[in-house]
Amino acid sequence: MKNAFRRFMANRYGWDELNTLLFIASFLLRLAGSHYGNGYWSRGALVLLFMVLFRAYSRERGKRRKENGAFLNAIRPLRRLMRRLKDVRHYRYVHCPSCNKTARLPRGAGKVKVTCPYCHFVYERRV
Numbered sequence: 110m111k112n113a114f115r116r117f118m119a120n121r122y123g124w125d126e127l128n129t130l131l132f133i134a135s136f137l138l139r140l141a142g143s144h145y146g147n148g149y150w151s152r153g154a155l156v157l158l159f160m161v162l163f164r165a166y167s168r169e170r171g172k173r174r175k176e177n178g179a180f181l182n183a184i185r186p187l188r189r190l191m192r193r194l195k196d197v198r199h200y201r202y203v204h205c206p207s208c209n210k211t212a213r214l215p216r217g218a219g220k221v222k223v224t225c226p227y228c229h230f231v232y233e234r235r236v
């Protein structure tokens with residue numbers, strides 16, 4: 110019995126960020142469905158939940174990894190924004206005048222000389 114379970118679980122994809130989002134979305138849809146008493150919402154929640162299970166137990170790990178990669182790529186600007194909001198009190202973001210790449214500097218250090226890690230251009234900023 111234990112072996113059968115292990116064989117069943119072998120090479121399954123497992124959990125990832127996309128599944129977390131789908132799972133939360135499914136939960137919210139379920140809540141909305143019970144709040145509005147509308148069957149369509151709940152059915153949508155079931156479909157999402159099915160997708161979560163399908164992805165987690167899928168043996169096509171390459172495909173699932175690709176899906177998750179595309180998802181992470183799509184939300185990258187959002188994640189960057191979240192990170193900046195999180196450390197806005199301790200860091201300042203400045204742009205390189207030469208190549209426009211962003212550098213993160215600790216706040217309160219006064220006037221600092223910045224060497225751009227991408228184009229090695231040197232500039233000064235007050236932080």
Ligand SMILES: [Zn+2]
Nearest residue numbers: 205208225228
């Ligand atoms: Zn630069």
